[in-house]
Amino acid sequence: MTDTIEQPTERGVSGAEITLEKVTKHYPNTKAPAVEAFSMTIPAGKIVVFVGPSGCGKTTTMRMINRMVEPTSGVITIGGQDALSLDADQLRRGIGYAIQQAGLFPHYTVAQNIAIVPGLLKWDRKRIDARVEEMMDLVGLDPGTFAGRLPRQLSGGQQQRVGVARALAADPPVLLMDEPFGAVDPITRGNLQDELLRLQSELGKTIVFVTHDFDEAVKLGDKIAVLGDRSSIQQYDTPDAILANPANDTVAGFVGAGASLKQLTLMRVRDVEFHRDDVMAIGDHERPAAVAERMASAGRTYALVLDERRRPQRWVHVRELAGRQSLDGVGKVVGDSVSPASTLQDALEAILTEGGRAVVTGNRGELLGTIDIDTVTSVIANVREEHASDGTGVTG
Template sequence: MNPATVEFRHVSKQYGAQQGAAVVDLSLRVPAGDICVLVGPSGCGKTTSLKMVNRLVEPSSGQVLIDDRDVMQIDLTELRRGIGYVIQQIGLFPHQTIAENVGTVPRLLGWPKARIQRRTEELLDLVGLDPALVRNRYPAQLSGGERQRVGVARAMAAEPPVMLMDEPFGAVDPIVRERLQNEFLRLHRTQGTTVLFVTHDIDEAIKMGSRVAVMQQGGHLAQYAPPTELLAHPASDFVSRFVGTDRGLKRLSLLRVADVRLESGVVARVGESLQSARRHALEGETSWVLLLDRSDAPLGWVKASELVGDGTLSAESLDASSPLVHLETTLRDALAMLLTSAVQTAVVVDEHGHFSGMLTFDELGHAFRTDPEPEAVAVL
């Protein structure tokens, strides 16, 4: 099924006359196929907002729209079948086996048995569980992390256009959580559903979200932006405190070497004449030249002062002290490598190991400090 857009239009929710509002005038649009993370302190209205999408809670005012249709106008059964839901406390059916749990929605949709079985096995496999080992067990016979995987598999079973995930990885240790996050991102890339994901952990929000909605006590939306923009331009003191004082470093972990300006540096190739290498070093005003092999893979550094005489360059007496980073390396990892290597420059290679440029400390500092232009975000 194609992913759907989800939109909140001036949505408010008040549970009772005696208490304050749980959600106040929430407006945001999640483009089809995006992962929108709702993040904020306990009680700020995250779960309430999710539940207004599948009508477990009805808005007091305003509208929630899926593909521009008001959810209040959609037949409830049709609505819920089109939405995968992972609830805060996992919520597997305790008296059903793992396979039965995962096959819940396909069964409701009347899929033939063989197709349900195939899909169940495929999903268990995708979330990293061995179908042969777990399919006939009951939820109580799995660990907490395994149960969460089953919860995710069940929500994805019928490839719903929308998935609601309420703290889906909340109850596991940080290592398992990281694995589940990575698995989910990988799954999402292949299946492409629109996801609304709730967490109270800002690091998880930044990692998982293509857009992050920061909510504040009292049910107010404090900011809605892509993670890099959130980190570069917190809209208020509250957001700034919530993302943390290390937001510059967090931003580095979202950017990759390919995202920054690389210097071309001065290079020479094995077999090139010393005379020409000398000229390049002189023109580039550098005291070190990077030597590449015949297929452009970096070999190491040659001192410009040693480029004397008439011969050709060979791969002898090289100084290979620079860290080697890939275009896909995060700037945070690149920074860590530079900090431990005591040189100011890293050599960058592409996926084939060919030289792509040099990453300098200055450029990293620049990426750390520069605020990108705020991206236009559709907030109604």
Template sequence: MAETSGASGASIELEHLTKRYPGAPEPAVDSVSMEIKAGETVIFVGPSGCGKSTTLKMINRLIEPTGGRIRINGEDVTDIDPVKLRRKVGYAIQSAGLFPHMTVAQNIALVPRMIGWGKGRIGDRVEELLDLVGLDPGEFHGRYPRQLSGGQQQRVGVARALAADPPVLLMDEPFGAVDPITRDHLQDELIRLQRELHKTIVFVTHDFDEAIKLGDRIAVLRERSHIAQFDTPEAILTNPADDFVSGFVGAGAALKRLNLTRVRDVEITDYPTVTVDDPLQEIFTKLRASGTNEVLLLDRRGRPYKWLRRGDMMRAKGSLARAGTLVSDTVTRDATLRDALEAVLTDSAGRVAVTGGRGEYTGVVDMETLMNSVHELLEADRLEAMEHQHQLEEIRADRTHAEQEGADGGGRKA
């Protein structure tokens, strides 16, 4: 993977940010104040029409505020040229928003070309970014958006948003239009990218599970972008501020915490593997030696391709073309335990292959490992609830004691 050594994140301060539309009785966004730290991923989550996208778009002034200030790294950007501001702030939207008449490379090169980068520097940057988002530069450089899947288009959209190496990346429901499996993989990719790049990311979603998975902090917004709670995912799950926030958390807070633990945090086991180029006799030998009664067949790029069992090979008369079961799903090390659990539950053998940044095999995680983690989370929740109950009882006892002392003191005075 290409090394990236560009600008890391910038702090963002919103001070009484307001948007009023002519003729509307109430402001769409009403005096929002918020501080976002450099390198932090902050998620805006709230019901449809609450003003979260409007608030996001005011940060790069795609929508002009009617009141308040915006500071990026301490600089007040409320009055500077909005076009210049937008070139310094990456922006990714739902359905990628790629220009259909431009190739992948031309789409990514758009902002660097506008700000005057040289041809050689642009070419290097396009290649670096395609590599970074897990697309082979040789394969995708000259393709047009219509030749890409929805997930590939979103990857190109993220690459384009990062092209001029902005410190701030704004993302407006960028994964909302793709299927659930692709969405999970794109979320994992964003987590991996952020661990490498340390940008400041402000991300809008209506999906609370996505917010938990991606956010360092979550801003739960009511109507007119009033902040109901702005805190870490753990704090919101365990101590929602009020009934409105509790409604977003919903039932099963302990299970939602599976979105806070990554596959890389649990034991990833190695598994017997063979490749499509291995001689059949060697594959039979590995199958016989396998304590699991199956091996994982990898393609020529080292990616999981098929699960092979002894019976499969016998029935298919030794031909790899007809043998085995295609790998239907994989997870990355940045996937959450919830993603892994869903993948394992849909697999009859109760395991899922774990892959690296380019889809290459790195190991397997199984049902037993995941269930142990679920039990640990539930036990931690139970202990936390007991501790909370104990603290409440102590507070009540102290209050009762104080009231008794007060009554005794009053009696003596009399």
């Protein structure tokens, strides 16, 4: 038995299977346990979301996996190893942990925060520096701009990105996330959710995610565990199965009205034919006069300005190019974008925010195409027709 969690070797999956068998937590001087006889298998490389009301025990259950809360009884294994037999500190260094409001050390720079666990594992400085830069790039923060900043100099969304980078810095097989996006605004929250799905598609970690937001659970979870008092499992299944067939009234209460319409959140941008070649892309270094000429020849009114890494920056109208010597600052900044992992609900919100069309970007923020209102509304119409034909209807 080793004193750290070993990485699995299955291709495309770097996560480890977690099993909990009759795990119970009973605090002193309380009659009822906070968690009672909880049993579950969490598949390797999947996102499993615990959702339930406040006080039901979902966070306590998750925190027993890395022994931030010590179980009173039961068995927990991670990658086949008995987690309760490992040194607690070593165990935690092999499990990523991200919480609400990031939990960054305020007097450490971004780079120093990300480097904490690799430092505890006694990586050499060159390896740590390379990993910090790699992780910042992975979560979309330019190292040259952000590495030396303090947390107070970051937005809430940027802080959460740093928190995720820190949790993943030592390449742990398991990542625990305790309502990590609950303290940011809705648009930033949606972007962070997309970012997590993008990272997961690359990394294949085992992620246990706690939330009280059922819509977030549906968007992120490969499987959802709806929990009741003392972390009793009301239903543990895929999002589509729970939406289609809630196990009981408790689960139905979480699903709420409009379950059929909620299934639209299961559909991703990658599942529809978004437009890949219908936008004129121009480099931010190009001469405005030359761009205007190209646009006129192509009969285009708008063009999309990209930076050197093909990341969308601004929408430019042909009228804005007259008399300009450069493209610096010209046009409307691209606001809310989506990724192939974004839901169609996210896409619809971005389209409305952006005025009829949203940009679709890839793993490193590069332009993939655009998606417009007609694409989304046609999918919605098809879903309504399918539900009308099978008699289930769509309520809203």
